[in-house]
Amino acid sequence: MRKKILINGKFLLAALEGMPRVGREITTGFDQLLERPEYQDITIELVGPKGTASQASYRNIKIVETGSFKGPFWEQFTLPWYAKGTYCLNFTGTAPLIKSNGCVVVHDAQFRSTSKSHSLKSFVLYNLITTVVSRRYKTIITVSNYAKREIQDFNVTRRSDIHVVPNGVDHVLRFTADPGVLGKYGLADKGYALANSYIYAHKNVKTLLEAFSKGPSDFPLVLFGSSKREDYDAHGIPVPPNVKFLGRISDVELVSLMARARMFLFPSTTEGFGLPPLEAMQLGCPTICAKAGAMPENCRDGALYADPFSAADWADKIFALWSDEAEQARLSAAGRVAAERFRWLSAARDYLDILRQDA
Secondary structure (H helix, E strand, O other), rough: EEEEEEEEHHHHHOOOOHHHHHHHHHHHHHHHHHOOOOOEEEEEEEEEOOOHHHHOOOOOEEEEEOOOOOOHHHHHHHHHHHHHHOOOOEEEOOOOOOOOEEEEEEEOHHHHHHHHHHHHHHHHHHHHHHHHHHHOOOOEOOHHHHHHHHHHHOOOOOOOOEEOOOOOOOOOOOOOOHHHHHHHHOOOOOOEEEEOOOHHHOOHHHHHHHHHHOOOOOOOOEOOOOHHHHHHOOOOOOOOOEEEEEOOHHHHHHHHHHHOOOOEEEEOOOOOOOOOHHHHOOOOEEEEEEEEHHHHHHHHOOOOOOOOOHHHHHHHHHHHHOHHHHHHHHHHHHHHHHOOOEEEOHHHHHHHHHHHHHO
């Protein structure tokens, strides 16, 4: 008998980063795997709010739009009515509270371990829903052994049957670097360090800013992401003059900038997986990470590590690497090797094997 799996498709209406990217990449992998003989016993349908069908196209997965709600109301009221008893996969850590037949992907426990990074509303909502569904749903998947321990240690759920399926990182190989991007932003080839820009406390960008204030003014730090210079000013975090803010950028721009950066820097104090440093490593960009979260587990010897709470240690590591071409070459090669372990199609296969057993 064919098993039916329903996918909670709300992620298709979200920005393509973090958890929504995982949903998109794994679902695309499902679509490819369903053409293989060994998966002919599975039927997959993706259901979402109005507007979902225009966001993706699959050969073997039907997309259904239903209901007039969006966001949490759609997920808590429309989705369970549509799903009824069907096994449902939820990629973004939340799921209908009244169901239990399905799978929830819980990426980390940051809503507890880094509560200062979240608004009170999002903390209460996410904490409540994720905690309840993590204890009720038949199947729980997370993205690293570190995330599994964090979920258990912070008592999101203490169950021992959490499956670990790492994300992929090879999506960056689908994009061709655009040589015009450096000129667009006034950057020189191999003449800058690159990092994410998020004001959230656990992203720890303030440590990078302090580190760059200690070094030569002609070593530029280029930040991309949602947080601007004014956001750091508003939080009383000094920004040295050798820092450039790009704002949000496209995937092509990201690949272009990572491929031509002198180094990529990732100072987060906790991450359930740590996708950005692995993206950089996959593209051969020498990378320095905080020795924290899942980064040592996933990046292994493909990156250098710095104390997340010491700007002096970051400054030492950054400016030593800046002038050491041999170490840059070693990290470029070692980073690619470490990143090769993470492939979206392999992750999708692991998901399907788990879901087929539990559905």
